[in-house]
């Protein structure tokens with residue numbers, strides 16, 4: 001029998017108690033503990049940022065001298081922490097207009113592109129994996145376009161043939177690349193994260 005989905009799990013309760021907008025905050029905290037992705041003063045681009053759990057963590061870590069820009073298909077409530085506000089845009093990351101806006105927000109580029117993009121999951125593994133791979137591909141395209149040399153890229157993936165085919169493409173653009181299974185991922189989920197560090201440049 002498969003593992004049961006329990007919406008209000010330990011991380012859900014912890015997020016609620018800490019004022020995080022989503023339990024996903026703990027995934028970025030865990031990734032950041034392992035890799036020091038979010039340095040003070042860094043410019044961070046958050047792809048698929050609704051409802052804003054990663055935005056909160058990113059703002060806390062980069063501090064008032066940093067820049068946090070987020071985009072999602074859904075509207076996201078304005079967010080300010082310790083005097084710094086996230087710049088949030090509603091739209092599809094696939095759209096050239098949205099990409100122009102993201103570029104204009106930091107014309108010198110971003111130090112980290114973090115993608116928690118997720119399709120509307122159908123529960124049909126091969127379909128979810130294929131749609132997720134399309135979003136990873138777009139995330140990688142944006143990372144290659146917008147990252148400064150030495151910058152970092154994180155992407156959520158759902159294992160499947162398409163994502164496996166993308167990993168060598170990611171690896172070729174970065175000095176280090178690894179897969180991360182996180183403790184804060186729901187036990188019922190197959191998701192994992194690709195952490196690619198040290199962008200080699202366009």
Ligand SMILES: C[S@@+](CC[C@H](N)C(=O)[O-])C[C@H]1O[C@@H](n2cnc3c(N)ncnc32)[C@H](O)[C@@H]1O
Pocket residue numbers: 021022024025047048049050051052053054055071072073074091092093094116117118119135
């Ligand atoms: C798992 S949620 C992100 C949670 C977020 N990291 C947080 O901490 O609150 C994934 C998001 O990806 C967004 N998304 C999926 N496809 C997108 C696209 N093409 N453009 C922009 N956002 C997209 C969805 O709307 C959804 O809100």
